[in-house]
Each structure stands twice: as structure tokens, then as C-alpha cells.
Amino acid sequence: MIQMLSVSKRYDDGYYGLRDITFKIGPGKFVFLTGESGAGKSTVLRLIYRAERPTNGTILVDGVDTAAAHGRALTSLRRRIGMVFQDYMLLFDRTAFENVALPLAVRGVGKRIISQEVDKYLDQVGLAGKQRVALARALIAKPDIILADEPTGNLDLSNGEKIVEVLHDANRLGATVFMATHDLYLVQSTRLPFVRLRGGRKVEEGNF
Amino acid sequence: MFTLKQTLRDLVRHPIRTLLVSILIAVLMVASAGIYAMSIDVRHTIAEIERTHSINAYLLRGLDQTSIQTLLEQMQKDEAVARAEYVSPADGLKKLEIQYPQFASVFRDLTRNPIPPLIRVYPVSVQGIAALAAELRSLAGVQTVEYDEGSVQGMANANVFVHSLLLYVLVLAGFLFVAGFCLMAFSIINGKRKETAVLSVVGASNLQVLLSTPAHLVAVWALASVLFAVVLPSVIRYSTTRLKASFSWVTPEPAGVVYAGAASVVLLASLACLLLACVIATLLAYRIDEEQRREETLLE
Numbered sequence: 206m207i208q209m210l211s212v213s214k215r216y217d218d219g220y221y222g223l224r225d226i227t228f229k230i231g232p233g234k235f236v237f238l239t240g241e242s243g244a245g246k247s248t249v250l251r252l253i254y255r256a257e258r259p260t261n262g263t264i265l266v267d268g269v270d271t272a273a274a275h276g277r278a279l280t281s282l283r284r285r286i287g288m289v290f291q292d293y294m295l296l297f298d299r300t301a302f303e304n305v306a307l308p309l310a311v312r313g314v315g316k317r318i319i320s321q322e323v324d325k326y327l328d329q330v331g332l333a334g335k336q337r338v339a340l341a342r343a344l345i346a347k348p349d350i351i352l353a354d355e356p357t358g359n360l361d362l363s364n365g366e367k368i369v370e371v372l373h374d375a376n377r378l379g380a381t382v383f384m385a386t387h388d389l390y391l392v393q394s395t396r397l398p399f400v401r402l403r404g405g406r407k408v409e410e411g412n413f
Numbered sequence: 414m415f416t417l418k419q420t421l422r423d424l425v426r427h428p429i430r431t432l433l434v435s436i437l438i439a440v441l442m443v444a445s446a447g448i449y450a451m452s453i454d455v456r457h458t459i460a461e462i463e464r465t466h467s468i469n470a471y472l473l474r475g476l477d478q479t480s481i482q483t484l485l486e487q488m489q490k491d492e493a494v495a496r497a498e499y500v501s502p503a504d505g506l507k508k509l510e511i512q513y514p515q516f517a518s519v520f521r522d523l524t525r526n527p528i529p530p531l532i533r534v535y536p537v538s539v540q541g542i543a544a545l546a547a548e549l550r551s552l553a554g555v556q557t558v559e560y561d562e563g564s565v566q567g568m569a570n571a572n573v574f575v576h577s578l579l580l581y582v583l584v585l586a587g588f589l590f591v592a593g594f595c596l597m598a599f600s601i602i603n604g605k606r607k608e609t610a611v612l613s614v615v616g617a618s619n620l621q622v623l624l625s626t627p628a629h630l631v632a633v634w635a636l637a638s639v640l641f642a643v644v645l646p647s648v649i650r651y652s653t654t655r656l657k658a659s660f661s662w663v664t665p666e667p668a669g670v671v672y673a674g675a676a677s678v679v680l681l682a683s684l685a686c687l688l689l690a691c692v693i694a695t696l697l698a699y700r701i702d703e704e705q706r707r708e709e710t711l712l713e
Contacts, residue, residue, distance in 0.1 A: 254614065276619060284616035294611055298426060310415055311617040342615065 206232050207253060207350065207383060212262030214248055214405075222248040223405045226262070230383060232349075235376045237392045238385040240402035246385035249402070250352045253383070254286050255279055266350065284312065287343035287380075291355035293335045301327070301338045308346040329374075332367055336360065340371055351375055353384040357391065365391065415621055420628040424636075431633065434597060438637035439644065441593055442683055445586040446641070446675035447648045452579045453671055454656045459572050461663045463539045464495070466568070468560040470549045472530040484554050485532055493537055493545045500531040529556065539565055539572075590682060594690035597633065602626045602697040627691035634687050638680065645676060 207230040214222040223245045230236045238246050251257045252264055255271045264271045266282060274282050287308075288294075295304050305323045314322075326341040336356065343351060353372060357365030369384075369391065376382045386392065392399050401409040424431045470488070472481060481499060488497040500508070505528035510517045534549060536542050542565050550558045602609075605626055612622045649672050653665045665671075 256613075280616060280618045283614065286616075288614045294607070294614065296608055296611055303422075307611065308615040310418070311612065311615055311621055313415060346616070 206230065206265070206267055207381065208263075208265040209249070209252075210263045210265070212252065212259045212264060214245075214252065214257065215260040221405050223252075223259075223402075226402075226405075226407050228400050228407060228410055230381060232267075232381055233376070233379055235373065235382045235397050236384075237395075237397060237399040238383060238402070239387065239389060239392050239399050240408075241387055243404075244387075244402040245405040246387075246402060247354050248405075250288075250354050250383070250385055253350075253352060254283060254288060284308075284346065285349045287346065287348035287351045289339055289343045289351070289353040289356045291358040293339035295335055295338055295342075304338050305341045305345055308342060312346065330371055332364065332371070336364065336368060340368065344371075344375055348380060351380050351382045351384075353382065355385055355387065357386060357388060369395065415617075416624045416628045419625065420632050423629055424632055431636070434633050435636040435640060438593060438597070438633065438683075439640035441586070441590055442637060442641040442679050443644050443648055445583075445590065445682065446645055446679045447652065448579065448582050448586055449675040449678055450649050450652045450671050452583075453666055453674065454652055455575050455579065457666055458656065458660055458663050459568075459575065461660070462568060464535065466536065466539050466542065466560070466565055468534040468536065468542065468546050468549060468558055470532045470534055470552075470555050471557045471559070472532065472554055473556045474529055476530060476554050480554055481530060481532075484552060487552070488532060488534055488549065491545070491548070493541050493548075495535045495537045497532055497534045500533055502526045502528045502530055505531060539568055587682065590686045591689065594630070594683075594686040595693055598626065598630060598690040598694040599697065601629050602694050605629075623695050626694040626697075630687060630690055630694060634683065638683070641679070642676065646672060649675065 209226050209228050212226045213224050216222060226245075226249065238249055240246055248257070252259055253266060253271065255274055258272045267285070269278065269282055271282060296307075302323050305327060306319045309319045309322060322345055323341070326345045327337065330337050330340045330344070332340065340356070343353075351372060353368075356368050356372075360368065365388070372382050372384060396412060398412050399410070400407060472484065476484075485497060485499050488494055503526065506520055506523075506526055509528070510520045513520075534545070536545050542560060543562075546558045546560055549555055608625065609622055612625065646668070649668050653668060653671075656663060656665050
């Protein structure tokens with residue numbers, strides 16, 4: 206479960222990325238985070254996986270206060286989250302196999318199992334190119350929560366739908382999916398719950 | 414284990430870069446070791462030259478053999494004296510005959526030996542030669558004391574100059590060492606900016622993230638050390654050969670001693686630099702993590 210309670214994020218220059226955001230995502234849900242560019246979608250996701258700390262408020266991931274997580278607790282938190290980025294954040298000096306294997310390698314999983322899992326997930330994702338590698342990397346460690354930051358942003362409609370389908374499959378297997386997108390058509394077509402932001406504030410929450 | 418595997422893969426993934434950086438570090442190490450070996454050779458040569466300097470303590474004519482023996486023993490006991498030897502007037506004349514054979518008949522025809530009895534004193538250090546000469550002059554039975562003041566002063570000046578020069582070169586080498594390692598740390602950490610961010614996201618522990626660059630540095634240093642150990646004997650052999658060619662009368666330090674000294678000094682110094690670079694790399698990794706977040710915020 207992801208809970209944001211009166212969360213605000215103010216940067217050093219005084220700019221507010223988020224103001225007083227409160228919402229709750231139950232376990233096993235698929236929720237969209239929508240809004241225009243600059244609305245604060247990426248900030249919300251970064252706060253959840255603790256790339257940043259909120260200025261005010263509390264973020265709870267399965268009861269763990271992310272802002273207070275340090276050392277092993279933070280590692281443990283991040284190991285329960287799979288991240289998909291708009292620019293994919295792939296390491297281009299490594300092969301696709303090595304990129305996908307990374308989450309398992311840092312967990313000390315054996316070479317043989319890694320090899321099997323990487324092949325399995327690359328086949329399962331069924332996309333092409335960078336998005337295939339990025340999605341397989343996010344899913345391979347079977348995370349409880351998947352955070353996707355505009356994963357369809359650089360793709361055509363067909364490939365975007367495929368990505369949503371892959372995330373749906375992961376959701377059906379029990380993962381909570383929280384996907385940021387500015388594509389309202391996509392949100393409407395799936396009829397899934399959403400949280401809409403504007404100018405760093407929550408303006409709407411519900412279903413189409 | 415993960416960090417070790419990643420580091421080895423990194424090195425293999427960029428073989429030319431790895432080799433070039435290792436060679437650069439090895440060259441710095443070999444150059445420093447060469448300077449060290451040279452300093453040992455120079456000090457050795459200077460010490461050999463200094464050993465040839467002596468003070469001639471001319472004794473009063475007619476001094477009996479017992480008094481001469483007492484004076485000799487007194488001088489030999491002095492801590493500032495390396496050794497002292499008695500040269501009788503007859504031995505002195507013989508040496509002159511050998512030294513100047515063209516005047517041998519002149520020396521033989523002399524009715525009276527003009528050379529006074531002499532004790533030749535070799536000081537422990539050339540620096541203390543003036544004080545020792547004054548001390549010898551004050552002894553009863555010593556008529557006069559002589560030594561080559563100009564040569565001794567020149568030698569002392571040359572000694573100070575050479576040591577200062579070596580010190581400057583060593584400081585420069587040390588600076589290059591530190592700068593080289595820190596630049597390497599900076600370059601590696603910059604190349605790993607994205608990797609640092611990705612590792613954090615995929616759930617790597619703080620240790621795995623922060624150790625990534627220091628591990629790379631240690632691996633490159635280890636590779637450079639192997640190259641250094643392989644090349645160093647040739648450098649020392651060359652230095653010894655040059656020394657023998659220039660000063661045939663000098664007996665160089667055994668190559669094994671120089672090798673052990675140079676290798677241990679350079680390895681210890683490079684380890685200290687490596688440690689410093691690792692600390693810098695770890696601090697930079699923290700900073701880059703922060704910068705990455707700021708950049709993401711700006712992009713948004």
C-alpha cells in the first residue's frame with residue numbers, strides 16, 4: 206500500500222514541486238498519475254522510491270515511512286519497487302542481458318538462475334528495443350510495487366498499449382502499479398483509477 | 414562479490430582504457446622508483462667521494478714512537494674519526510717517489526728526509542671536518558693540520574644541491590601521483606554517474622553503490638603495480654650500469670636492496686594516494702547522487 210499524507214516538496218530556490226498531496230493506493234491496484242508536464246508527477250514517484258525526501262508530510266510504503274528509511278531499510282524499500290523511466294535509464298555500455306540482470310545481480314542471485322530469469326522476462330515482455338529491456342529490468346525481481354514514469358511518452362499508440370498490457374499482467378500477478386502519464390486518452394480508455402495533479406496540487410482523484 | 418564482478422567486467426569491457434590508465438599509473442610508479450634508486454646511487458657516490466677526504470696532522474719532528482702511538486690511538490677513539498693511519502717520514506718519502514717518478518733520483522739524493530711524521534685522519538662525515546681539524550690542532554705533539562678546504566666546501570655544496578634537487582623531484586613526483594590518482598577517480602566517477610543512479614534504483618545497497626568506483630581504482634592500481642614490478646628491475650639495472658660507467662671506482666648498492674627499497678617506498682606511497690583517491694571517489698559518488706536528483710528536477 207502507498208499512502209501520501211499532506212506531502213509537500215519545496216526546493217532550495219523556493220519553488221514548490223508539490224503542495225499538500227494526500228492519496229492512498231491499496232495493495233494490488235493499478236492507478237494512473239496524470240497531469241500536464243511540470244504538474245509534479247515525477248516528483249511524486251521520486252518521493253515514493255526515496256530519491257528525494259518531502260519537505261512536509263509523510264509517505265508510507267506498506268507502513269514504512271520512506272523519509273526515515275536509511276541504509277538497509279532504504280535498500281529493502283527499493284528492492285520492493287520496480288522502476289520504469291521515460292528515458293529507460295539503461296546502461297549503454299552493457300548488453301541488454303546485463304541490464305536486465307542488474308536487479309538480481311545486486312541481490313546476489315546465482316548466475317544460472319539469472320540466466321534463466323533474464324531469458325524468461327525478455328520473452329515475456331514481448332516488446333522490442335529499449336522499452337523491452339527497461340520493462341524486463343523493472344519486473345525481473347518480482348517487485349511488490351511498480352512505478353512507471355511516462356513509459357509510453359516516447360512511443361506510438363500501439364507500443365504504448367503494449368507497455369500498459371505488460372504492466373497489467375504484472376498487476377494481475379499481484380503487483381501494485383502506479384503509472385505516471387500525461388496521456389489522458391490512455392487513462393480514459395483503461396477506465397482505471399487515477400490521481401490528477403496540476404501545478405503541484407492534487408485536483409482530482411477517481412475513475413473515468 | 415557483486416562489486417568485484419562488476420569491476421572485473423568494467424575492466425574487460427574497456428580494455429584499451431584500462432590498459433592506458435594502468436600504464437600511466439605504472440609509468441608514474443616506475444619514474445618515482447627510478448628517482449628513488451637514483452637518489453640511493455647519488456648518496457652512495459657522494460659517500461664514496463667523501464671517504465677519500467682526509468686531514469693531514471703533521472707531528473713534531475723527533476716525537477718518540479710511544480708518543481706517536483698514543484696520539485694515533487687517541488685519534489682513532491674519536492667518534493668523528495672513521496679511521497686514522499700513521500705515515501712515517503720514510504713511508505712519506507717513498508710515496509712521493511711513487512707519485513712523482515720523474516724526481517725519484519732527487520728524492521734518493523736527499524741527505525736529510527724533509528718530511529715530518531704524519532697521522533692521516535679520515536673523518537666520519539665531511540660536514541664535521543673543520544671541527545675535527547681544530548680538535549686535532551689542539552693536541553700536544555701535533556705541529557700543524559691541513560686539509561683541502563676548497564674541495565671539502567665544494568663537495569658539501571654539491572651534496573646540499575643534489576639532495577635539494579632530489580627532494581624537489583620527489584615532491585613533484587608525489588604531487589603528480591596524487592593528481593593522477595585523483596583525476597582518475599574523478600574521471601571514473603564521472604563515467605559512472607548513470608551507473609550510480611541506476612544501481613540505487615534497482616536496489617543496490619549503499620555499499621555496492623559507493624564501493625563501485627573505489628573497487629575500480631583498486632583494480633587499476635593492482636594492474637599498474639604488476640606492470641611496475643615487472644619493469645622496475647630493468648630500470649634499476651640501467652641505473653646501476655650508468656653509475657658504474659660514470660664512476661668505475663664506486664661500488665653500487667646491491668640491486669636487490671635497491672629494488673626492495675624502491676618497490677616498498679613507491680608501493681606504500683601509491684597505496685596512500687589510492688586511499689586518498691578512494692575517499693574522494695566515495696565523497697564524489699554521494700555528491701553525484703545528489704546532483705543527479707537535482708538534474709532530474711530541473712529536467713522536469
